[in-house]
Amino acid sequence: MADLAAEWDKREQFDVQERALLPSFRLGMQSKARGFEFSPHPSFMIKDLAKKAVLRSGMLKLSAGRLGPNAAILMYHAVQADPSLHADLFGGIAHSEAVFRNQVELLAREFRPMSLSEVSEYIRGNGEMPKRSVVLTFDDGYADNTETARPILNQVGVPATFYATVSCIEEGILPWPSRLRYAFRSTSLSEWTDTENKRWTLRSPSEREQAYLASCDVCCKLSGRAQDAFVARVAKELETCESPEARGLMMSYDQLRALVRHGHMIGSHTMTHPNMAYVTSDEARNELTESKRLLELKLGVPIKHFSYPCPALSPHWNAETLAETGMAGYETAVTTDNGLARRGNNLLCLKRIRPTKTVEGLRWNLESAFAGRAG
Numbered sequence: 001m002a003d004l005a006a007e008w009d010k011r012e013q014f015d016v017q018e019r020a021l022l023p024s025f026r027l028g029m030q031s032k033a034r035g036f037e038f039s040p041h042p043s044f045m046i047k048d049l050a051k052k053a054v055l056r057s058g059m060l061k062l063s064a065g066r067l068g069p070n071a072a073i074l075m076y077h078a079v080q081a082d083p084s085l086h087a088d089l090f091g092g093i094a095h096s097e098a099v100f101r102n103q104v105e106l107l108a109r110e111f112r113p114m115s116l117s118e119v120s121e122y123i124r125g126n127g128e129m130p131k132r133s134v135v136l137t138f139d140d141g142y143a144d145n146t147e148t149a150r151p152i153l154n155q156v157g158v159p160a161t162f163y164a165t166v167s168c169i170e171e172g173i174l175p176w177p178s179r180l181r182y183a184f185r186s187t188s189l190s191e192w193t194d195t196e197n198k199r200w201t202l203r204s205p206s207e208r209e210q211a212y213l214a215s216c217d218v219c220c221k222l223s224g225r226a227q228d229a230f231v232a233r234v235a236k237e238l239e240t241c242e243s244p245e246a247r248g249l250m251m252s253y254d255q256l257r258a259l260v261r262h263g264h265m266i267g268s269h270t271m272t273h274p275n276m277a278y279v280t281s282d283e284a285r286n287e288l289t290e291s292k293r294l295l296e297l298k299l300g301v302p303i304k305h306f307s308y309p310c311p312a313l314s315p316h317w318n319a320e321t322l323a324e325t326g327m328a329g330y331e332t333a334v335t336t337d338n339g340l341a342r343r344g345n346n347l348l349c350l351k352r353i354r355p356t357k358t359v360e361g362l363r364w365n366l367e368s369a370f371a372g373r374a375g
C-alpha cells in the first residue's frame, strides 16, 4: 500500500499550464508539431493500472476515517465542447464538456458536493463537516463557465464558486497569460530578445514554450497599466495581433448575475491576474479592493471570496498578501497549493485539489487526498 501510494503521480496533479512552470517538467517536456501535447510514457500506464488496483481494493477509503474533518476544494478553469479549438489561447487548462459532465456526476454520486460558504463554516468549527465533502471552484471567469459548465452543474444539482478577473470582464479580454501564449505561438518570427537581452530561438513548439514561460516570469510581477504595456510590447516585438478568436471568451456582468440567480457564488480573482506575492503592497491592495468594489457594485451581492492567481513564479501568496486580503474584507481565499481544507485552517489560504482531465484521475486524486496523501 505504502509503495503504491508513493507512486502518487505529480503529473496528474498539475494542469499543463502550471506543470510547465516546474523545472523538472520543463526539462522533460515533449512537444508535437502543434498543440504542445504530451505523450503518455509507458511508466505512467503502469502507474495507472496500479492506481486502479488500489481504488478497486477500497484500501484508500479504509484509511480515510482517521483524518480529522476536511473537504476537497476542486480547482477548475474552463470547460469547452472541444478544448483543442482554443489551445493556442488556453494551453491545457480547459476540460472537455463530456469529461466535466462525467466528473460532476461522479462527485454527486460518490462524494458530498457543497457550497464554499457551508464548508467555510465547518472549517471555522461551526457544525459537523460531512465526510467526503467537495467544493467546486472555477478560476479566471471564462464565458464557458456559464454557457457550458453551469447547465451541467444545475442539472446535477451541484453548487460552485466562480472567481472573476475583473479587468478582463470589464474589457472583454483574456487574462494576460493567454494573450502572451498566443503571441508566442502565432508569431512568424524565428527569434525573440527578452528584457535582459537574452536571445530566444522560436523554431520549434518547445522553444516557443520556453520563451513564453520566460516572458511569464517577468509579466507576473506586473499589474495594471505596466502589465498591459508589457504584453503590448511583446506582441509588437513578435509582430502579432490579437487572436480573432479571443473576443467573447470572458463572462459579461450579465452572465455573472445569471450565475448568482442560478444559486452559485461569485468571488474575485484580482483585477489583472498578477502574482500577488511579487507586486507592491499598494498594487496588491488595489487588486483586492477594486475588484471587490466593482463586483459588488455590478452584481449587487457581497463578495466574500478570493482566489490568488498563480500565473508564474513561486510562491503566489505570502504573509503580507494574507494580511491585505483580510483587511480588504474577504472571508475566504483559495490558493493553488495542493491539499485538503481542514478544520482550523486559516481561511485566507485554503488549499485546493486539481481535478485532472479524466474521471479516474479525479477519483484517484480525491480518494488519495481523503486517505491523507495530499497536504
Ligand SMILES: [Zn+2]
Pocket (backbone or CB within 6 Å): 139, 140, 269, 273, 309, 310
Ligand atoms: Zn487564474
